[in-house]
Amino acid sequence: MRLRSILSEAYRNIVTGTTRALLLGIFLAAISAGLAIVDARSIIDIEQKADDFVSSGGSVRVMVARESIDAAACERLSAISGVRSAGALKETDAVVLRVMIANPIPAYVVTPGLIEVLGGNAATRAGAWLPAQLAKTLGVQPGQELVTTAGTLSVAGIYDYPDDGRDSRLNYAALLPQLATGVFDECWAEVWPLSKTRDHLLYSALTVDVSSTDPVIIGQLNTSRGTQFDGVGAFTGRPTRYGLAGCGLAGLILGFVAIRMRRLEIAAALHLGESRCALLASLLIETAVWSFSAFILAACALVFGVIPRNTAASMNVYIIDICGPAAAALTALVGTVLASFTIQEKYLFGYFKSR
Structure with missing residues (x-):
């Protein structure tokens, strides 16, 4: 046919x-x-x-080791595949505003990478980074200045830090970026996908101090969404x-x-x-x-x-x-x-x- x-x-x-x-x-x-x-x-x-899970901070791993974190080594973790960003943090003297002398603002010195962990970019301008709620309370925007007892402090940027179960210390705190040099207390790294192998890589940010007796703890910024997420x-x-x-x-x-x-x-x-x-x-x-x-x-x-x-x-x-x-x-x-x-x-x- x-x-x-x-x-x-x-x-x-x-x-x-x-x-x-x-x-x-x-x-x-x-x-x-x-x-x-x-x-x-x-x-x-x-x-x-x-x-x-990621937006809540569940993918951010926090290694705490007082005065034992090499800031430069912590920042270099971001070069590892699966580590989106990393930065170091340590507590410093509180910021005391002249209009709020009785209510000082807790402050932390951080490396630029920690600002990236929080979703910001420390390279935009010099100055302090404030959580959104605190900036709203003070009525300030990036580029404006705050008058403190130690002089004026420029507001470099604002980061979102909702009260959703994550570590509450930064809900009301000023972050003061500085170069990644010296010794810090904590190393934060956004790890995605989660991996125990990458958790162990955080130990490479530790300095060698045989006299230190402080424990080294690796935890999670926010556990409210669970401690693990196996997307695959x-x-x-x-x-x-x-x-x-x-x-x-x-x-x-x-x-x-x-x-x-x-x-x-x-x-x-x-x-x-x-x-x-x-x-x-x-x-x-x-x-x-x-x-x-x-x-x-x-x-x-x-x-x-x-x-x-x-x-x-x-x-x-x-x-x-x-x-x-x-x-x-x-x-x-x-x-x-x-x-x-x-x-x-x-x-x-x-x-x-x-x-």
């Missing part, structure tokens, strides 16, 4: 409803889009939990990951059943002398029409299931989950081939009796 005849036969079957293309396409689109959207939302939920484990272990395989299985079953429902028609065509190759080609064309139409519908539905969640990795999630509808469209063709070979001309009268 010529290609034109094959295409003509497939077209007539689709137009007359013999293929049931509309019903099969909508059904496959609904299944594959539903499974893909459920998995996409599961992945986005994991990402949002990870973002919440949550992603690979999510129950909805089987939805992608489910899409492929749905396409295979639907493609198989769609052809088996037409076994009498197919056996009769074989009995009348139509070649199996020509018949299979026509069936594959018909299946391709409804299965790839289903893919397009599912792809559009997945866009509305992913983009409204407005995450930075929406496109990555879309790429992962569009594989499900794509697999469904392809396995429908496989189901068509398998079903066609189960239909034999010799069973024509049996198919007729059981119709």
Whole structure:
């Protein structure tokens, strides 16, 4: 049979409803889009939990060792893969404002890297960094000056430090950046993803002091979101990951059943002398029409299931989950081939009796 005849036969079957293309396409689109959207939302939920964990300070590791932290070594930790930023901190004399002499502001000397840990940039201008709530209370903005008993103090910047369970010392404190030299009391490092190996790297910021008896403690800035977050484990272990395989299985079953429902028609065509190759080609064309139409519908539905969640990795999630509808469209063709070979001309009268 010529290609034109094959295409003509497939077209007539689709137009007359013999293929049931509309019903099969909508059904496959609904299944594959539903499974893909459920998995996409599961992945986005994991990402949002990870973002919440990081933004709350759960990924910031704090090593406390009084007068034993090498400030320069602590800053260099940021060069290690997986350590986003690192900086040292030590307490210093409180800042006493002339208008608030009875209420001094606790102050800490910090290295520039610690300002980065808090989401700022110490290179913007010289001066003190204040938490947002304290700056609001004092009514100051970056660039303004505070009159203290020791002279004027410029406000270099403002950092967010909400009261969400994190170490409360910096809720009401002034941070005074200085060069990363000398010995400090603490080393803060934002580590992501979390790793015990990277925790051990913090020890490289310690100075060697055999006479010191103070303990060295590594803790977490905020434990309110838990002490660990295994994003990789949550992603690979999510129950909805089987939805992608489910899409492929749905396409295979639907493609198989769609052809088996037409076994009498197919056996009769074989009995009348139509070649199996020509018949299979026509069936594959018909299946391709409804299965790839289903893919397009599912792809559009997945866009509305992913983009409204407005995450930075929406496109990555879309790429992962569009594989499900794509697999469904392809396995429908496989189901068509398998079903066609189960239909034999010799069973024509049996198919007729059981119709």
